[in-house]
Amino acid sequence: MSSKTVAVAGATGLVGHHLLKTLESRNFPVKSLKLLASERSKGKRLTFRGEEIPVEVLTENSFKGVEIALFSAGGGTSKKFTPCAVRDGCVVIDNSSAWRMDPEVPLVVPEVNAAAVRTHHGIIANPNCSTIQMVVVLKPLHDAARIERVVVSTYQAVSGAGINALKELEDQTRAVLEGRDPVCQIFPHQIAFNCIPQIPQSDAFEDDGYSTEEIKMIKETQKIMGDQSIRVTATTVRVPVRTGHSESVNIETRDKLTADRAREILRKAPSVIVQDDLAKQLYPLATSAEGRWETFVGRIREDGSHSRALNLWIVSDNLLKGAAYNAVQIAELL
Amino acid sequence: MSSKTVAVAGATGLVGHHLLKTLESRNFPVKSLKLLASERSKGKRLTFRGEEIPVEVLTENSFKGVEIALFSAGGGTSKKFTPCAVRDGCVVIDNSSAWRMDPEVPLVVPEVNAAAVRTHHGIIANPNCSTIQMVVVLKPLHDAARIERVVVSTYQAVSGAGINALKELEDQTRAVLEGRDPVCQIFPHQIAFNCIPQIPQSDAFEDDGYSTEEIKMIKETQKIMGDQSIRVTATTVRVPVRTGHSESVNIETRDKLTADRAREILRKAPSVIVQDDLAKQLYPLATSAEGRWETFVGRIREDGSHSRALNLWIVSDNLLKGAAYNAVQIAELL
Numbered sequence: 273m274s275s276k277t278v279a280v281a282g283a284t285g286l287v288g289h290h291l292l293k294t295l296e297s298r299n300f301p302v303k304s305l306k307l308l309a310s311e312r313s314k315g316k317r318l319t320f321r322g323e324e325i326p327v328e329v330l331t332e333n334s335f336k337g338v339e340i341a342l343f344s345a346g347g348g349t350s351k352k353f354t355p356c357a358v359r360d361g362c363v364v365i366d367n368s369s370a371w372r373m374d375p376e377v378p379l380v381v382p383e384v385n386a387a388a389v390r391t392h393h394g395i396i397a398n399p400n401c402s403t404i405q406m407v408v409v410l411k412p413l414h415d416a417a418r419i420e421r422v423v424v425s426t427y428q429a430v431s432g433a434g435i436n437a438l439k440e441l442e443d444q445t446r447a448v449l450e451g452r453d454p455v456c457q458i459f460p461h462q463i464a465f466n467c468i469p470q471i472p473q474s475d476a477f478e479d480d481g482y483s484t485e486e487i488k489m490i491k492e493t494q495k496i497m498g499d500q501s502i503r504v505t506a507t508t509v510r511v512p513v514r515t516g517h518s519e520s521v522n523i524e525t526r527d528k529l530t531a532d533r534a535r536e537i538l539r540k541a542p543s544v545i546v547q548d549d550l551a552k553q554l555y556p557l558a559t560s561a562e563g564r565w566e567t568f569v570g571r572i573r574e575d576g577s578h579s580r581a582l583n584l585w586i587v588s589d590n591l592l593k594g595a596a597y598n599a600v601q602i603a604e605l606l
Numbered sequence: 607m608s609s610k611t612v613a614v615a616g617a618t619g620l621v622g623h624h625l626l627k628t629l630e631s632r633n634f635p636v637k638s639l640k641l642l643a644s645e646r647s648k649g650k651r652l653t654f655r656g657e658e659i660p661v662e663v664l665t666e667n668s669f670k671g672v673e674i675a676l677f678s679a680g681g682g683t684s685k686k687f688t689p690c691a692v693r694d695g696c697v698v699i700d701n702s703s704a705w706r707m708d709p710e711v712p713l714v715v716p717e718v719n720a721a722a723v724r725t726h727h728g729i730i731a732n733p734n735c736s737t738i739q740m741v742v743v744l745k746p747l748h749d750a751a752r753i754e755r756v757v758v759s760t761y762q763a764v765s766g767a768g769i770n771a772l773k774e775l776e777d778q779t780r781a782v783l784e785g786r787d788p789v790c791q792i793f794p795h796q797i798a799f800n801c802i803p804q805i806p807q808s809d810a811f812e813d814d815g816y817s818t819e820e821i822k823m824i825k826e827t828q829k830i831m832g833d834q835s836i837r838v839t840a841t842t843v844r845v846p847v848r849t850g851h852s853e854s855v856n857i858e859t860r861d862k863l864t865a866d867r868a869r870e871i872l873r874k875a876p877s878v879i880v881q882d883d884l885a886k887q888l889y890p891l892a893t894s895a896e897g898r899w900e901t902f903v904g905r906i907r908e909d910g911s912h913s914r915a916l917n918l919w920i921v922s923d924n925l926l927k928g929a930a931y932n933a934v935q936i937a938e939l940l
Binding site (some may be wrong): 349357420421423425427442445446449460461462465466467468469470476477480481482490503504505507509511512513515520522531548551553555556557558559570571573574575576577578581583584 | 755756758759763776779780783794795796799800801802803804810811812815816821823837839841843845846847848852854856863884885886889890891892893904905906907908909910911912915918919
């Protein structure tokens with residue numbers, strides 16, 4: 273790939289930080305880098321490849337001369353500014369949920385549907401973190417045995433809600449340990465030493481009782497896998513983990529898959545690492561996935577309650593494969 | 607009930623503590639109370655109804671004159687000492703897994719199968735904590751619509767592993783916050799800010815890849831509900847919560863149940879509190895269940911992936927309804 277002029281919108285956020293780190297570590301051919309953020313971050317400087325770059329305020333005219341823009345600044349910002357970027361000839365890889373279900377916008381996990389990138393009209397959407405790690409593992413199993421139904425329960429890390437959420441977890445944890453009342457500003461309830469079955473932390477629920485995170489897992493899975501016949505139900509839960517989403521996933525397949533055969537398939541799957549050695553107490557963990565770009569799967573078991581079902585435990589770094597890393601992978605496909 | 611001579615074996619443990627508290631708060635007719643524990647606890651004194659009672663060392667002759675013994679001292683201790691207690695005419699309510707699947711021993715959750723108590727031959731088993739709270743909610747739904755299959759993923763509190771496990775969570779949490787390496791002595795991996803898909807913490811796994819906790823949830827559910835045709839699969843996970851197990855439960859029923867109908871049934875169910883008002887961000891939480899003896903259920907949703915399935919979020923205090931409270935309820939049935 274020839275060197276590109278790249279912009280990162282939302283550069284000062286947690287995912288923005290990991291976007292810069294991933295561009296560095298993947299040695300992405302950056303000709304020049306533009307860092308964009310809201311008015312609040314004006315004057316900040318971030319380091320990229322040893323060089324200090326000033327953060328500019330994101331405006332409608334920020335994208336002149338930019339070839340690739342990586343957006344990670346929330347749905348509202350994406351809705352407002354991605355059309356300006358596209359108008360100026362830039363290809364946008366958007367990490368928000370703004371465009372994901374737009375039929376004109378490809379929703380891409382490179383290990384699953386890289387070819388969809390070619391159909392873009394200026395915007396490519398990066399899926400929801402909890403969906404990405406699940407489909408990376410499910411795709412090779414679907415190819416082998418056709419997945420008919422998925423029942424997933426998530427154990428999602430606090431960093432998915434941003435830097436301030438991480439600080440709230442830390443502050444609340446200290447408060448509880450010191451016998452003080454924890455203060456809730458970001459989360460609707462105490463997250464320290466608790467599990468909250470609501471994601472995101474505000475305006476979460478639709479009329480049918482599902483949260484928007486749960487609906488994302490259902491709809492995005494079908495779109496990325498390119499198969500509307502895969503039925504998915506989800507319960508998404510925030511847990512007091514800093515980074516690394518864990519998922520308990522039950523899949524029903526058309527053809528019977530043994531646990532051994534599933535392990536064999538997954539050992540050959542791109543970006544997947546099978547950690548499934550119970551004698552060594554080896555299985556995926558959020559703490560060991562943190563900082564890694566792969567998706568980890570273990571606890572692979574045949575489900576005694578169904579003749580063609582498996583249980584899986586899937587873990588990945590929600591800021592990397594779940595966000596920054598997947599976005600940079602998409603950029604590499606261009 | 608006439609006043610009884612009661613013994614508590616394992617009195618100095620976390621569940622032992624809650625057994626004493628529950629006997630007090632339920633105003634159980636205790637004529638005299640004997641506190642039993644291992645050699646390590648010799649010399650300790652515990653308070654019951656304002657009176658200090660010395661802890662005696664548990665021996666084969668501890669049960670002469672005792673009418674009801676509440677055991678919470680681990681499977682090995684139960685296997686060894688419950689026969690002595692029964693020989694001496696005592697009725698044992700055993701909180702360990704030692705006798706639960708013995709066909710001669712009733713496994714009782716009073717809201718579900720109180721009548722089974724009558725069939726005892728000296729031992730009544732108290733089910734596993736994660737099973738109790740689930741069946742309390744499932745039984746009325748089963749009566750209404752026949753449950754055919756259950757897929758459950760748990761979010762289990764650290765107090766289920768005892769006092770030292772709670773201390774390990776606290777120590778590890780402080781270590782992580784202070785940038786030190788957390789020390790693992792009880793758990794096989796760091797539990798602070800992590801999710802461990804292994805319960806119990808040692809000798810967990812069977813040949814088919816299921817943990818003993820998962821197998822308990824499968825088999826005990828069928829035994830308590832008195833219906834071997836209910837198919838159950840489980841993934842049990844330890845989370846960094848101090849007290850209160852949460853469960854994401856998907857049930858498939860023979861007859862269709864709407865979410866509204868399920869809420870209506872559960873509002874009338876004994877010991878169940880429906881917390882399901884999403885506009886108020888009201889749903890069960892471990893932190894609000896702590897110290898309560900009821901079981902809480904919310905996030906009740908029809909499952910779009912199956913024509914006759916529901917998702918539920920079930921939370922209860924694992925030391926109370928999951929252990930001490932259920933045991934005292936059984937004693938009250940005698």
